[in-house]
Amino acid sequence: MKSDENKGARLSRQRETILAELRKVKTHPTADEVYDMVRKILPRISLGTVYRNLDFLSSRGVVLRLGGAGTQKRFDGNPAAHPHLRCSVCGRVDDLEYPLDLPELPVEQSMGYSSLRCDVEFVGVCPICAGKDC
């Protein structure tokens, strides 16, 4: 991590814990779920702080903020671009473990956009929701 990326940033216990917890899990929790996770360690943390730190961390590229089809945003402790599987019923997001070739976009075809990053997401019904047969 380059040091001047962190100019003025302090490492509070809250920020440290949020990042550690997010990296610990393989799921892609919502801000609320992160709040619950972290609250077991720092019971007095506030939801606002969780939001502020998730914002901070994702703006630095340390974690990934997943847009997603649902209302809530989800966060990914692994900042590298990798395909996701999203359940259109319950909204959960899994990492795809299978190595996939990401599509390449020729620069001349980028319609004037710059700094393109490719997001690939497969949307379907997860095994749990399929089992519920709703």
Add this chain to the structure above:
Amino acid sequence: MKSDENKGARLSRQRETILAELRKVKTHPTADEVYDMVRKILPRISLGTVYRNLDFLSSRGVVLRLGGAGTQKRFDGNPAAHPHLRCSVCGRVDDLEYPLDLPELPVEQSMGYSSLRCDVEFVGVCPICAGKDC
């Protein structure tokens, strides 16, 4: 369109207009923008009706609801899966005009998910925002 797909559904002027306006544009408007567009034709339409109809239409697969990284959802009059370009600064979404091979996911690798659809989105900075040099 199969007839039993529409059992009980009525074609109100509002629904008809919303769909027509959405198909007319090449952009991917938010619900609010659709509201503005339709209001020029039906001044007394309510925002709630726009939301209800966008929900209705996307649940039938007639239009596409784009998840996206921003807060607001955007809607696409073209229900076929096609790659998008999203501006991370202003949030606008364009269609990619360039034919791209969508990644294929072997069924054995779908981790139990079913009915998978592939969404590809390139995230970057659009020419307008790049020009603003913010």
Add this chain to the structure above:
DNA sequence: CTGCGTGCAAATGGTTTGCATCCAC
């Protein structure tokens, strides 16, 4: 010490919903 980060709570803003009325079928 300084001022960034926090806790708390109120404010925001997109989206949803209850209800009486309206109109497509």
Add this chain to the structure above:
DNA sequence: GTGGATGCAAACCATTTGCACGCAG
């Protein structure tokens, strides 16, 4: 005529923000 669709406004809920205090550097 009947039930789905609408208009309106209040309700919801995830997220953001103002403020005074606390703590990392």
